[in-house]
Each structure stands twice: as C-alpha cells, then as structure tokens.
Amino acid sequence: MEKVLLEVETLGGLRIKAGEKILLEQGARINKPWELLVFLLLNMDEPLTNEQICEALWEDDEVANPAGALKNAAYSLRKHLTAAGLPADCVMTRDREYCWNPATPVQLDVQTLNALYRQGRAEQDPQRQLEICRTFLSRYSGDFLPSLAGRRWVLPKASALSQKYLFAVLHACDLLLEGNTRSNAQEVLDICGRAMLLEPLGEDLYLRHFTALKQLNMKTAILNHYPIISNMFLDETGEVLGPELQNIFRWASEGTNTVDDIHQIQKDLDEVTRDDRPIRGAYFCPYEVFKHMYHMVVRSAVRVDNTVVLLLVGLQSTGSQAMSKQENSRVMLQLREIIKNTLRKGDVFSRYSRNQYVLMLSVRQPGDSGVVAERLLKGWRASGLSSGMRIDISTGLPEPIV
Known part of the structure; x- marks a missing residue:
C-alpha cells in the first residue's frame, strides 16, 4: 500500500494535510495535539526529552500534570493521524521519549526553505543564486505560526527563518540592482514592497527600495515616500535614516526638470505651495x-x-x-x-x-x-x-x- 504523505505548512498559519484529506485548515484553532505535531516535526534533528516537550507546550504551569497532558496529547494526535491513513507508529517513543518516526514521509515547508537557503549559500553562479532566491521568496508565504507567535519555543525559530528570508530578499535585490535595468529595478520594488510588510523597520530594505526608485529616475516618488519613512523610524526606533538613504533623498531633491521654461518653473512652484495657502x-x-x-x-x-x-x-x-x-x-x-x-x-x-x-x-x-x-x-x-x-x-x- 502506498504511504500517505503528510504535508504541513507553517507559514501564514498552520495547515495540515494527509494525502487528499485536510486535517487542519489554515487559520483554525491549534489545539495541543497539533502543536505537539509541529513541535516534533520542527525538532526532528534534535533529540528531545519529554520534559523539554512539556516545558515548551505548557508554559508557566499551565497544567498541574504536564506528563499526563503530554500522554493525552500524543494519544489524540496518533488517533487523528491513523484515521487519516498514517501508520500507528508515526509518533513513536524512543527511550521512552516522544519523537516523530523518520520512516513516515512528511513534507514540511520550513524544511524546504532551509534546504533552499543552504543551496543558495553554497551556489557560486550569481544567476543560479538569483533563481534560488526567487524560489525561496515565492514559497515564503507569510509569518511563521502566527497564532502561536507568543510561544517561547516559536520565537527563536521564527527569528531564524525571518533572518533567512531577509537574506534572500537583500541578496536577490543586490543581484538585480547590479544589472541596472528597468525590469530588474521594478522586480526589486515588488520584492521590497512585500518584504516591508513583514519587516517594516528593515532599513536595508528601504535602501534597496530607494536605490531601485533612483535607477528608475522616480524622483517624485522618493521625495514623497522618504519623509514618511524617516518619521516612522524616528517614532519607532528614535534613529535617523543612514547616510546612503539621505544621499538618495538629496539626489532626488536636486530636481526633475530638464526643460528651460520659466512658465513651467512658475507652475511647479505654484503646485508645491497650493495646499499651504494662505501660508x-x-x-x-x-x-x-x-x-x-x-x-x-x-x-x-x-x-x-x-x-x-x-x-x-x-x-x-x-x-x-x-x-x-x-x-x-x-x-x-x-x-x-x-x-x-x-x-x-x-x-x-x-x-x-x-x-x-x-x-x-x-x-x-x-x-x-x-x-x-x-x-x-x-x-x-x-x-x-x-x-x-x-x-x-x-x-x-x-x-x-x-
């Protein structure tokens, strides 16, 4: 009999599928059995003790008997998975410690991203690096386990994945900007636009974003956008934007006109002050x-x-x-x-x-x-x-x- 493939997505919300059967819809409430499953899968390469599992899943004495709660969660998880066609030993005990059975096939989105990240870091050819970065970014579909974001065990894994995502974004942008073409610059704007929603205070992102705007000669967009970003950084971090971004803003401030026409100059100045009248x-x-x-x-x-x-x-x-x-x-x-x-x-x-x-x-x-x-x-x-x-x-x- 063909083995049922377990597919687990953690980005944008937990979604679990066994074969053609959806066990947990994205956005649904995550109970302890499902949290146990994703915790075991994300730690397959690390030997865990039952005590470590209990500390992760039941923080600050959430239950009086964590060992009993873990036993119940494991029993319930096995029941759900075997009903979906997975083997009874998919969640097994090794030296009396719970773990995921490596013989049970599973497809985990985080594992795919980690493999792409390692592949990209090892690749020497810039064009192949860009292709791998594009693939990574296309598969990064949202925040990591957002409904469990407050869990202590989730925070370091979310941070590590976020750093890999940011690396892929910045590296892809740098490779594209080296080409200095309009299509590349537009792709950088698309990449940064999405990344800034996930990392709204990433100054390195804004540097690539504004560099692409400069390559596209979009001075007006820079002049309109820069003060908003500058104020946001002051409000959130108390810091001013770095000299490279300031230089791009100064470049845009030099003007956009090439026509030697006093009437056009008068019109431009009239439009600039119109909203401030009377001064x-x-x-x-x-x-x-x-x-x-x-x-x-x-x-x-x-x-x-x-x-x-x-x-x-x-x-x-x-x-x-x-x-x-x-x-x-x-x-x-x-x-x-x-x-x-x-x-x-x-x-x-x-x-x-x-x-x-x-x-x-x-x-x-x-x-x-x-x-x-x-x-x-x-x-x-x-x-x-x-x-x-x-x-x-x-x-x-x-x-x-x-």
Whole structure:
C-alpha cells in the first residue's frame, strides 16, 4: 500500500494535510495535539526529552500534570493521524521519549526553505543564486505560526527563518540592482514592497527600495515616500535614516526638470505651495532639507545683520513610566502644530529625533530667542498636553560660516 504523505505548512498559519484529506485548515484553532505535531516535526534533528516537550507546550504551569497532558496529547494526535491513513507508529517513543518516526514521509515547508537557503549559500553562479532566491521568496508565504507567535519555543525559530528570508530578499535585490535595468529595478520594488510588510523597520530594505526608485529616475516618488519613512523610524526606533538613504533623498531633491521654461518653473512652484495657502506659521521640512536651508538662512541673516539661533525642543515624560510609541507619536504631531503656529512664516524647523524638534530662527539679538522659547512654553501649557509631560528647550549659536 502506498504511504500517505503528510504535508504541513507553517507559514501564514498552520495547515495540515494527509494525502487528499485536510486535517487542519489554515487559520483554525491549534489545539495541543497539533502543536505537539509541529513541535516534533520542527525538532526532528534534535533529540528531545519529554520534559523539554512539556516545558515548551505548557508554559508557566499551565497544567498541574504536564506528563499526563503530554500522554493525552500524543494519544489524540496518533488517533487523528491513523484515521487519516498514517501508520500507528508515526509518533513513536524512543527511550521512552516522544519523537516523530523518520520512516513516515512528511513534507514540511520550513524544511524546504532551509534546504533552499543552504543551496543558495553554497551556489557560486550569481544567476543560479538569483533563481534560488526567487524560489525561496515565492514559497515564503507569510509569518511563521502566527497564532502561536507568543510561544517561547516559536520565537527563536521564527527569528531564524525571518533572518533567512531577509537574506534572500537583500541578496536577490543586490543581484538585480547590479544589472541596472528597468525590469530588474521594478522586480526589486515588488520584492521590497512585500518584504516591508513583514519587516517594516528593515532599513536595508528601504535602501534597496530607494536605490531601485533612483535607477528608475522616480524622483517624485522618493521625495514623497522618504519623509514618511524617516518619521516612522524616528517614532519607532528614535534613529535617523543612514547616510546612503539621505544621499538618495538629496539626489532626488536636486530636481526633475530638464526643460528651460520659466512658465513651467512658475507652475511647479505654484503646485508645491497650493495646499499651504494662505501660508501660516513656520516651514516644516525633513532634516536633510533643514541642513541645506541652514546655509541659505545664514547668508540671508548676514545681509540684514541678524543672528541665526537654533532651538532644540524635546518632549519628556514627567512620570515614572515612559510614554508608549503611540502616545509619543500623537503628542509629537500636536507639538509640531504648536511650533508651526508659534514661529514666524520665515522660520524653519524639522524633526530631529524620536522626541525632538530642531528650530532655526533669524533674530536681531541672540537673547531674542528667549522670547520665542517663552511663547512655545505658553502654547504648550495652553494646549492641555502638559499633564504628565513637559517640553525642554535648549538654545545654540552655530559657528559662523560667512
């Protein structure tokens, strides 16, 4: 009699199939027998003790008698599998320890991905490497065991698989970008677009994504997308994007026009400012733009005998607990509006870090910045946000450049 093949998918949700019979639909509740099955399959190459199995499946004393619970789960699992046509000894005991019988055929998606990963690392030919990466990515169909994501035994395996996925993504993108063709760059955008849903804070992904946009000369897309990503990284990590991404943004900022037409220039500038009319308050811009505008503001200030002063406005919690990311993002947006409406139209400010804004003022005397700081504090207190939070304001005088 032909052996029944057990097929187990863990990505995007656990799905179990024996021959033509589906034993567990993807998204269905995973009970202990099915969790035991996937745990045994994922650890086939490692000898396990029953104690280790119990510690993994029943955390923090979930049951009074884990050994008895394991025995019941194994009995129930065997019953399900034998009813589907698998041999009675598919789950066997070796030295009184439960394990999967290696003689029972099984197809496990994680094993396939691990084999592809090893094959790709060993391959020398770049074109074959790319083909293997494409195959790996096509089979990586979602998060690893999402309904068991909180389990301690799942976390390291999910992390290891995620790292292999990220390697395949980055390596495929690097190989494609070396070709410097439109079709390759478009494929990189497709690969990164999917990967960023699974790894939303992978800066290496955004570097490949923006490099592909640059190869496609999509300057407008870069200018529109970069500030969103920059703010997301500040909110989530407190870090600014790296110099390579900043350089791509600066390249895109150089302009997209090749036609020497003053009417086109007037039209472009009109479209840029249309949503901000009538102009109220200070100008907010990405920090990369802020650094370039500093040179312009300093030169303008020297002509009228003004002084450029920098203010650093930081948001701090006054309680014993730090603010959540969501709360920090919400309050930082409101603080941005307070700053914008407090400063003059000619002033410029930018997000500097997760909880800081940097302001650039052109004033008659350095001491005039104190008046601005007082207005900011007054606006902060009037906003009703000051309960449990405060803003700290520090002043700096940049070294003269002209």
